[in-house]
Amino acid sequence: MHLISGYARTLAFARRFRDDRSGLALLEFAFTAPLVVALGLWGVETANLALANLRVSQIALNLADNASRVGAQSSLVTQQLREVDINDIFAAAKTQGFAWDLATRGRITLSSLEADKDGKQTIHWQRCLGTKSGAGYDSSYGRTTISGGTPAAADSTTAPYDPTAGVNTSTSGSDNSASHPGSVITGGMGETGTKIVAPNNSGVMFVEINYDYKPVVGTGWLPNGAAKIRYIASFIVRDRRDFGQIYNPSPTAALMTCNKYTS
Numbered sequence: 001m002h003l004i005s006g007y008a009r010t011l012a013f014a015r016r017f018r019d020d021r022s023g024l025a026l027l028e029f030a031f032t033a034p035l036v037v038a039l040g041l042w043g044v045e046t047a048n049l050a051l052a053n054l055r056v057s058q059i060a061l062n063l064a065d066n067a068s069r070v071g072a073q074s075s076l077v078t079q080q081l082r083e084v085d086i087n088d089i090f091a092a093a094k095t096q097g098f099a100w101d102l103a104t105r106g107r108i109t110l111s112s113l114e115a116d117k118d119g120k121q122t123i124h125w126q127r128c129l130g131t132k133s134g135a136g137y138d139s140s141y142g143r144t145t146i147s148g149g150t151p152a153a154a155d156s157t158t159a160p161y162d163p164t165a166g167v168n169t170s171t172s173g174s175d176n177s178a179s180h181p182g183s184v185i186t187g188g189m190g191e192t193g194t195k196i197v198a199p200n201n202s203g204v205m206f207v208e209i210n211y212d213y214k215p216v217v218g219t220g221w222l223p224n225g226a227a228k229i230r231y232i233a234s235f236i237v238r239d240r241r242d243f244g245q246i247y248n249p250s251p252t253a254a255l256m257t258c259n260k261y262t263s
Contacts, residue, residue, distance in 0.1 A: 045221040052100065052213055053229055059102070060207045060233035063093045067110055067205035068235035078242040084253040086110070086246070090129045094263070097211075103263035106130050106211030106229075107137040112166065113189050113206050113234075114182070114243055115198040123154045123189070124182035124203070125166025125246060128258035136228065137210045138258070141189040144182050154183035163257035166246050189234075196234045203243055206234045 066089040071079035090110075094103050102108075107130035114124045123142050130137070142154030144165035152159035165180045188197035189206050198204040213227040248255070256262075 041217045042221055045215060045217045048216045049213060049222075049227060052211075053231075055097070055100070056102075056106075056209050056211050056229045057231045057233070059093050059096050060209045060231040062096070063089055063108065063110065063209075064205045064207040064233040064235040066092065067207070068237050069239070071239065071241060072247070073239075079239045080242050080247045082253070083246055083248040083255055086127050087253050087256060090127070090256060094129065100214050102209075102211060103129060104131050105214060106209060107132040107261075109139045109208045109258060111139065111142070111189065111206040111208075112182075112203055112243075113185070113196065113198045114203040115200050117201050119197075119200050121185050121188050121197055122182045123165075123185050124243065126258045127256045128260065129256060129263070131261050131263050132210065132212070133261050139208055141206070141208065141232075142183065142185040143258070144180075146180065146183075151181060151183050154185035156183075161259055163255070163259045167248075167255065190232065199236065203237045203241065204234050205237065206232070208232050 067086070070085040070089060071081045072085075073079060090108070093108060097103065097106075108128060110127045112124045112126070114122050116122070123144055126139065126144055128138075143156075144162045145152040145154060145156050145159035146162035146165075147156070147159040151162065151165070162180055162183070165182045167180070188195035189204075190196045196204055196206060209229075209231050211229045213222070213229055215222060215227075219226055
């Protein structure tokens with residue numbers, strides 16, 4: 001009798017348990033929550049990466065545009081580009097990227113690509129901002145170089161960088177731009193097949209930005225655990241600029257040459 005009664009109670013409990021739906025929603029949530037959270041975090045990271053790409057591209061465009069316009073204006077002489085003008089536009093780029101550490105997680109290179117009357121392309125000078133260095137951060141399309149006191153080709157991988165190119169604060173000496181006119185870059189700057197060339201007797205402001213993306217969630221959500229954002233931009237110089245040198249009148253400004261890695 002007791003066995004039958006115990007069996008009946010067990011069977012009744014099993015039926016009640018089978019028919020009980022009170023915890024179904026909680027169980028479903030427990031099973032689906034990890035998937036929903038994972039998809040949500042992936043969406044947040046993907047959206048932020050897309051936004052970061054947009055921001056870097058806009059900074060590159062703004063910097064190239066500003067560099068093509070700035071200088072000491074005068075109705076009597078050609079426009080003179082000064083070191084302080086370059087520092088100002090770099091400060092603007094740094095401010096734009098301050099919230100996501102552009103200056104410490106990336107590298108900006110501004111090159112003055114110029115052409116003579118015959119169309120010979122030369123990187124006359126370069127200025128840089130950012131602490132990142134090495135391949136993938138420094139310019140990928142040419143440098144101002146010098147070897148044995150003579151300018152070398154801009155695409156030389158052995159000649160050292162020439163920080164004095166384009167600088168002329170005296171009529172003679174190591175900073176005389178006549179002795180450091182920059183480096184010839186055959187075919188212009190940029191990727192093969194889409195290189196940028198300067199118009200004859202004019203110049204192009206060419207900007208490269210390389211930036212290590214700063215994730216919101218973590219590196220595990222990124223391809224290969226990291227993402228490097230890279231953009232270039234260029235604008236033809238707008239005004240009648242004096243391409244002879246970068247001026248640095250008193251009080252002199254610091255030179256943001258590309259042998260420095262500062263933020």
